[in-house]
Amino acid sequence: MNDRNSYSYTVLSIRPGEEPRIDVSVYPDSSAQVTYHSIGDGFHASINIAFAATRLSIATTRDAEATAERVAFARQLSEAAAAFLADCERLHADRQAAA
Numbered sequence: 043m044n045d046r047n048s049y050s051y052t053v054l055s056i057r058p059g060e061e062p063r064i065d066v067s068v069y070p071d072s073s074a075q076v077t078y079h080s081i082g083d084g085f086h087a088s089i090n091i092a093f094a095a096t097r098l099s100i101a102t103t104r105d106a107e108a109t110a111e112r113v114a115f116a117r118q119l120s121e122a123a124a125a126f127l128a129d130c131e132r133l134h135a136d137r138q139a140a141a
Contacts, residue, residue, distance in 0.1 A: 048073075050096040068093050089119075 048071035055063040068074070074093035081087040081102070088101035100119070102112070 048093075050094050052096070066096060066098065068096055068098075 048069055050066070050068040050070075052067075053065045055065070068091065070093040074091070077090045077092075079088045079090070086102040088099050090100075091098040102108075
C-alpha cells in the first residue's frame with residue numbers, strides 16, 4: 043500500500059546561539075520495516091526503522107555499559123511503542139466500525 047498520505051521528511055534547524063536540531067518525521071505505509079537485531083554473540087543490539095529514504099537505528103555500542111540510564115531509556119522506548127500500538131489499534135477499530 044503506497045498511498046499519498048505516506049511520507050517522511052527531515053528538518054534541520056540552525057539558529058544563532060543554539061545547538062543545531064534535527065527533526066525526522068515518518069508517516070509510513072506497508073513498505074516500512076522495523077527490525078530488531080539481538081546482541082547474541084555480536085557487539086550490540088539494535089532496533090532499525092526503514093521507510094522510503096529514511097533510516098533510523100537505535101543501538102547499544104560495543105563498549106557501552108548496561109547502565110540504569112540505558113535500561114530506563116529502553117523501558118521508555120518500549121512503553122511509548124506499546125502506547126502507539128494501542129492507539130493505532132483503537133483508531134483502526136473505530137474506522138472499521140464506521141465503515
